[in-house]
Amino acid sequence: MDAIVDVFPVLIKGVEITIKVLLASIVLGYLMAFIAGFCRLSNNVILRKITGFYVEIFRGTSLIVQLFWLYYALPILFGIEIGSDFWAGVLAISLNYGAYMSEIVRSSILSVAKGQSEAATALNMSRFQRMRLVIFPQAVRMMLPEFGNYLILMLKSTSLVSLIGMTDILYYGDILRSSDLSQAPTVYLLVLVFYFIIALPFIWLTKKMESASKKGVASQ
Template sequence: MNSSMTPGLWELVLDGVWVTVQLLVLSAVLATAVAFAAGIARTHRLWIVRFLAGLYTEVFRGTSALIMMFWVFFVMPTAFGWQLVPLWAGTLALGLTYGAYGAEVVRGAIAAVPQAQRDAGIALSLTPWQRMRLVLLPQAVPEMIPPFSNLLVELLKGTALVSIMGMGDLAFSGNLIRLALQESTEIYTYVLVIYFVLAFLLTRVMRGLEKNLKVRTGRTVRTGSPETTADVKAGAAA
């Protein structure tokens, strides 16, 4: 196939990749923070805290990421008068949506720590917060990594939604180039391959991280195929 891509168009693709990566990193940070906050809140002893965290998870898991994005981009400015910079609006919508999926992962992993560990924490008269920080989380976090890794790939795929809002990410660059060249096979193939490579790199990094964290808690890594946990997205299975 004769390539019609000029250096200028490749530059446009690179700009798109940069926006996608920025958005991915920012929303991953927000989603992780929200996931831990909501996931830990669901183990709180006050019912109202548990209820609010549960409400947040159900609402954000129940609705579509794209609708959240419409809400943040179009409804928030008119209804509340808050106009966010596109990058932050995208981060907010994606971070809150995927944070809700992550909260379920965090809750599940904490609940999976053996009861004896909790009892030991109580026997040592640790405060609830110390128990969480020193006993439960160090054991739960390595277990969260494989589902988080899958969620991260889902988040990467989710970042493409911002192109609908007119943000210049990789998918948006793809559309611009299609318009410029009047030819779509080549550019969309490149765009898909770039997303695939990014997803591949993400899974690699996460697998390294899992190994690292497990070694620190003195456990060995299962050498199973990573796909077996791929259904976090359909979180209700947990």
């Protein structure tokens, strides 16, 4: 028990950074997902190809490599500084998961029955109206369960930012461990519990999103 009392207040200092990185990544990640998802459905070939290139690059390599590349390599290559490790971390996570989620956006929109768009055309709706009023509301409901899963994946990936020196929960855990190795079991177990507690609302939200997407839809 004593060990927990020692460790707890240190770890809690990292919660703020973890949550900040997580929230920024969620907002940017979803934004990226919708932008890239729509761009891949665009009529413009160049736009489609560029977005496709972005999606394949970020899905084809691993997040930790992207993070290191943004943090160590990008500033050398172009001589630009991203500004802070915070933005390097948030950018890596949101670009990576944005790429994955853009595929969900794209496939959900494509899987809305064709008759819906034909009916909307028959009602003399413009292209934009069709998307906004008919296709998109039906597509969003299909995206929900997957989007929920990605919340938890993004939370888990925020632990990587400790590797570029950000002071998140894991960072403080590592400091405690290096000062006293015998504390390691308490420290890491507590770190895991911290992440799990942060994850609980997201697990609940995912279940909610899943049931929301099923509501009013006949099961096959």
